[in-house]
Structures are given as C-alpha cells and as structure tokens.
Amino acid sequence: MEPQQILALYSWEQGSCFRHPVEGSMETTVVVELHPRSGPAEDVRACRRCVLSMEDERRHLAKELGYDYEPGHAGGPFPP
16 A cells, blocks of 8 residues: 555644654654543644554554454554
8 A cells, every 4th residue: 555545544744743742843643642641631742754653663563463454443452
C-alpha cells in the first residue's frame, strides 16, 4: 500500500505531534486516547511522518509474528 493510501485512512487536524512537540502545530491524527485516573481523557496525536513510521513498525512486527498487516491502526494494540 502506498504512503498516501495509508495516510488517507486517518482523519487529520491541526495539533502537536507527541514525538516532536517543539515543531509546533501541524496536521496530526489521534493515535491513542489516554484515560488518567483523574481528569478528562487526553488524545495523543502524531504527524504524517510519525504515522508512517509507526505503520512501518507494525508491518514489520506483523510479518515477524506471522500476522496479517492491516494499516490504519497506528498506536493501537498489537496484535490487532
């Protein structure tokens, strides 16, 4: 699957990427929602470059463990 096809599986909006927040606001997507014991849930967001990196890691791990790779779940539990 081409990178643009993978990125099209996500919803994008302005935010700060958890891997490099000093770069400021950019297009990001929610990759996981954290639920602290107190206070509201918080979204963890990633930029396009990081989502592709996370997807690549998931693809390699799936191959290594004998699972089918299904894009669109960066930040989600593995195996899916």
